[in-house]
Amino acid sequence: xxxxxxxxxxxxxxxxFFVSYCRSLTxxxxxxxxxxxxxxxxxxxxxxxxxxYARVMQILQLCPDRPEDRARLQIVGAYYSFLNLLDQGFxxxxxxxxxxxxxxxxxxxxxxxxxxxxxxALNREMLAQQVEL
Amino acid sequence: xxxGIALAIWxxxxxxxVCFVTCSVLRASFLKYFxxxxxxxxxxxxxxxxxFVLRNCGLQSPEYIYTYYYTDCLxxxxxxxxxxxxxxxxxxxxxxxxxxxxxAVLLLLGTAGFTYAVVVQSTERLATKFxxxxxxxxxxxxxxxxxxxxxxxxxxxxxxTRLVQMVLSLGLYFSAYAGSYALLNMAPNSxxxxxxxxxLGCFLPVSWALTIIRxxxxxxxxxxxxVAVPR
Numbered sequence: 075x076x077x078x079x080x081x082x083x084x085x086x087x088x089x090x091f092f093v094s095y096c097r098s099l100t101x102x103x104x105x106x107x108x109x110x111x112x113x114x115x116x117x118x119x120x121x122x123x124x125x126x127y128a129r130v131m132q133i134l135q136l137c138p139d140r141p142e143d144r145a146r147l148q149i150v151g152a153y154y155s156f157l158n159l160l161d162q163g164f165x166x167x168x169x170x171x172x173x174x175x176x177x178x179x180x181x182x183x184x185x186x187x188x189x190x191x192x193x194x195a196l197n198r199e200m201l202a203q204q205v206e207l
Numbered sequence: 208x209x210x211g212i213a214l215a216i217w218x219x220x221x222x223x224x225v226c227f228v229t230c231s232v233l234r235a236s237f238l239k240y241f242x243x244x245x246x247x248x249x250x251x252x253x254x255x256x257x258x259f260v261l262r263n264c265g266l267q268s269p270e271y272i273y274t275y276y277y278t279d280c281l282x283x284x285x286x287x288x289x290x291x292x293x294x295x296x297x298x299x300x301x302x303x304x305x306x307x308x309x310x311a312v313l314l315l316l317g318t319a320g321f322t323y324a325v326v327v328q329s330t331e332r333l334a335t336k337f338x339x340x341x342x343x344x345x346x347x348x349x350x351x352x353x354x355x356x357x358x359x360x361x362x363x364x365x366x367x368t369r370l371v372q373m374v375l376s377l378g379l380y381f382s383a384y385a386g387s388y389a390l391l392n393m394a395p396n397s398x399x400x401x402x403x404x405x406x407l408g409c410f411l412p413v414s415w416a417l418t419i420i421r422x423x424x425x426x427x428x429x430x431x432x433x434v435a436v437p438r
Contacts, residue, residue: 077392080347084386087354091378094357098372101428145417 096153099146100181108184109191122187124179127154130186137193138200147189154182216405217254223412224251230419236369239424242292243373246285247412253278254408283345286377287315290349293374294356297365311352318348343388350381368426369418376414383407 108118116130131151157175165172224247231237231244257274264270291311295304321344357378365371387403 077389081386081389081393084347084350084382084389087350088379088382088386091357091375091382095372095375095379098368098375098428102368102422102426142421145413146421 092153092156096150097178097181099150100153100178100185103185103188104181106188106191108187109194111194112187112191115194116187116190118183118187122180122183124157124176124183127179127183127186130183130190134186134190134193137190137197140189140193140196143189143192147186150182150185154179157182212402213405216402216409217258220405220409220412221251221254223409223416224248224254227412227416227419230416234419234423236419236424240292240373242285242289243415246282246289247415249285250282250408250412253282280345283349284315287311287345287349287352290352290356290377293370293377294352294359296367296370297356297359297363297374301363314348314352315345318344343385343392346381346385346388350378350385353378353381366427367424368422368428369424371428372418372422373415376411376418379414380407380411383410 108122112118112130115133116126118126118130122130134147157178161172161175165175227247228237228244231240237244256278257271260268260271260274291308294307294311298304298307353374356374359365360371360374383403384407387407390403
């Protein structure tokens with residue numbers, strides 16, 4: 075009985091801390107606007123939408139890797155998958171969940187787009203260095 | 208657990224621990240987050256000691272069981288102190304740090320007393336039983352404390368990115384550990400539980416190391432962006 079209570083409480087708090095931790099990661103990129111290069115490549119007009127995430131990630135994988143972004147992108151990727159599951163599982167019962175999940179997925183897409191902007195900038199720098207050599 | 212996977216998880220955990228302490232020193236944050244560093248250093252020594260006993264005495268030996276539970280108990284108390292330290296940072300501006308420490312020490316003594324009372328009533332009266340029971344209860348109390356601390360972070364509109372992410376990492380760690388202990392109690396033979404402990408052991412130094420590397424002490428967050436449901 076006690077173990078079941080602790081398990082239920084732990085799962086609830088785990089979920090809450092996971093969502094907050096992922097939001098703290100995506101929040102760090104909220105004040106950075108999406109660069110012109112990324113807009114051109116991804117077709118994002120003004121604001122990233124949740125559905126843009128998959129496309130941005132595909133393009134990200136084509137660019138040279140930045141090790142400092144890797145772990146955070148993986149965590150945000152896990153968060154995006156969790157949001158998709160939530161959307162598929164509960165959106166019919168609770169329509170508000172769909173709106174919330176979409177808002178969160180847009181945050182994930184924005185985070186990935188900002189990371190893509192950094193990778194494109196790095197790519198340009200590397201190219202410029204090679205030209206100089 | 209297969210030896211190769213266990214060894215890989217152990218190496219990742221040790222590497223992340225060393226990385227966190229090194230980055231703290233290099234970024235002049237060692238003293239500011241002294242108790243977090245102390246916990247990681249103690250965890251490194253505990254890991255080495257456990258490996259030594261494991262290699263010499265075997266997994267099922269009483270020596271290893273004693274070493275495991277007593278080091279786990281000491282580490283949980285060290286983590287408890289780390290939570291108090293983070294709470295002191297959060298409440299520093301309100302001059303409530305002294306009261307936070309007082310309440311936390313009372314809670315720690317209360318948990319130890321409660322656990323002893325529970326164990327004394329059992330017929331076995333084994334010292335290891337007390338250590339295991341105390342660890343379980345401390346993880347749960349630690350989770351409740353971290354939950355309260357997170358509430359305070361949101362209420363006081365804490366903006367320091369490092370502090371926020373360290374508290375969140377602790378919350379994730381305590382939740383996962385308390386849950387895995389509960390799962391172990393409910394299904395002792397479940398195979399997944401064998402992997403959870405070592406994996407969770409890696410999580411805290413990895414996430415703290417990432418926080419120290421990624422964010423400077425001056426990095427700030429907007430507190431409203433942290434709440435799952437906007438108010």
